[in-house]
Amino acid sequence: MSYFVFEDLVNATQIKIHRQGCGNIGDNSTETTKWHECSNLEEAKSKSQELANQYGKGWKMAECCLS
Ligand SMILES: [Zn+2]
Structure with a gap:
């Protein structure tokens, strides 16, 4: 399974990992x-x-992808 790492270039909020297929990607x-x-x-x-x-x-792992 692929994972997607989210990077916020402006606010530089915490880096989050989402799983492939997550609706928030x-x-x-x-x-x-x-x-x-x-x-x-x-x-x-x-x-x-x-x-x-x-x-x-x-x-961290994104809340939506923890389970
Ligand atoms: Zn997610």
């Missing part, structure tokens, strides 16, 4: 948001950590 990246597709959870976590370090913010 945007179709396209915009000027202020970016979705990083990852082929598995380990890759998604490592990408999230990288982005989190970059912004000095944390990362």
Whole structure:
């Protein structure tokens, strides 16, 4: 299953990981948001950590994709 890492380029809110098929995943990246597709959870976590370090913010699984 693919995972999508959400990056907010402007507010730099917490990085969130969504699962493939989640309704909250945007179709396209915009000027202020970016979705990083990852082929598995380990890759998604490592990408999230990288982005989190970059912004000095944390990362987490999105609430909608926890279950
Ligand atoms: Zn989600």
